[in-house]
Amino acid sequence: MTKIIFFPRLNLQLLAEGGSGASSGDGGTVGGETSVTGANAVSQSKGVKSNPLANVKYGIQPEENAQTTDVQENEAAVAPVDRNAEFEKLIKGEYKDLYDARMQDTIRSRLKGTKETVDKYNALTPTLELLAQKYGVDVNNIEALNKAIQDDDSYFEEEALEKGLTVEQLKEIKALKKENKELRRQESERINQENRDRTYAMWMEQAKQAQQFYPSLNISEEAKNPQFLSLLNAGIDVKTAFEVIHKDEMIPAAMQYTAKAVEEKIVNSIRANGTRPVENGMSSQSAATIKRDVSQLTKADRLEIERRVRNGEKISFG
Numbered sequence: 001m002t003k004i005i006f007f008p009r010l011n012l013q014l015l016a017e018g019g020s021g022a023s024s025g026d027g028g029t030v031g032g033e034t035s036v037t038g039a040n041a042v043s044q045s046k047g048v049k050s051n052p053l054a055n056v057k058y059g060i061q062p063e064e065n066a067q068t069t070d071v072q073e074n075e076a077a078v079a080p081v082d083r084n085a086e087f088e089k090l091i092k093g094e095y096k097d098l099y100d101a102r103m104q105d106t107i108r109s110r111l112k113g114t115k116e117t118v119d120k121y122n123a124l125t126p127t128l129e130l131l132a133q134k135y136g137v138d139v140n141n142i143e144a145l146n147k148a149i150q151d152d153d154s155y156f157e158e159e160a161l162e163k164g165l166t167v168e169q170l171k172e173i174k175a176l177k178k179e180n181k182e183l184r185r186q187e188s189e190r191i192n193q194e195n196r197d198r199t200y201a202m203w204m205e206q207a208k209q210a211q212q213f214y215p216s217l218n219i220s221e222e223a224k225n226p227q228f229l230s231l232l233n234a235g236i237d238v239k240t241a242f243e244v245i246h247k248d249e250m251i252p253a254a255m256q257y258t259a260k261a262v263e264e265k266i267v268n269s270i271r272a273n274g275t276r277p278v279e280n281g282m283s284s285q286s287a288a289t290i291k292r293d294v295s296q297l298t299k300a301d302r303l304e305i306e307r308r309v310r311n312g313e314k315i316s317f318g
Contacts, residue, residue: 053304057290058297059315083216203238210239217242292317 091099125139132139135148149155153167160170207219222228222242231241291297294317297305305315 051304053300055288056301056304057288058301058305058308059292059317061290203232206238210237210242213239214242 128145129139131149132145135145135152137144137148139145150171156167156170156174160167163170165173203219207217211217217238219238222238222245225245228241228245231244232238236244291301309315
């Protein structure tokens with residue numbers, strides 16, 4: 001015997017074989033419940049409509065939590081790298097021999113000019129000692145030695161005689177030439193300094209603009225790299241020089257950024273559309289509708305949620 005039992009909110013169809021206490025006849029009742037048998041039961045069963053909310057999912061879905069976790073893990077994976085720590089690790093590890101060789105070359109190059117100056121001074125020492133003895137001054141007092149030589153007219157008498165000048169006139173001429181030479185040197189140095197200041201200001205402005213694309217750019221640190229300075233002195237702008245120097249670092253970072261952007265776009269699309277992405281070979285019509293906003297639930301939705309919870313389904317909106 002087939003029985004359909006109606007509750008205030010639920011319509012459950014129970015199948016059972018026979019039943020004690022059931023009255024005979026199609027319209028009988030059992031315990032206050034309407035009993036339908038035979039053709040009437042079949043007709044009643046055929047009249048039951050499919051659930052229009054069966055394809056609706058309510059609340060936060062497990063796959064969304066998984067997507068959020070993946071995004072967080074990817075963000076952690078592309079977190080900024082401590083370049084100073086990485087550099088220290090490289091120069092003390094795999095690239096220690098190359099770094100040491102480079103540093104030794106740099107030190108030798110800087111000391112080369114100093115050594116040449118010291119060698120020249122040592123070569124002049126015997127001559128300076130003879131002059132100091134002649135004028136009775138300390139060989140280490142270069143200023144006094146220069147004055148003694150300039151005051152010695154014997155150095156100028158022959159040249160003055162050849163030029164038809166007195167010694168004093170020749171000294172004045174030489175003094176003026178020396179002064180003019182020093183003035184020209186100072187003027188040249190002033191112009192060079194202005195050019196350096198102008199170039200530095202241009203580099204700083206370029207660095208400020210480049211930091212809009214590369215916030216980690218520090219021109220003071222980059223300037224310690226001779227290759228970077230060489231590019232700038234060749235007329236290359238700061239942004240391009242930075243990209244050339246760090247191209248090996250930027251390519252992997254750009255790939256990671258692109259992958260992260262694509263993944264975020266997919267996640268945002270899922271959240272915005274409220275649907276799962278359509279699998280290959282499946283119709284988009286088979287995708288379930290997801291309702292997460294409690295304020296948008298209809299009365300039918302609330303009844304459907306209550307029914308599912310009674311049947312053991314777990315639904316969470318937060």
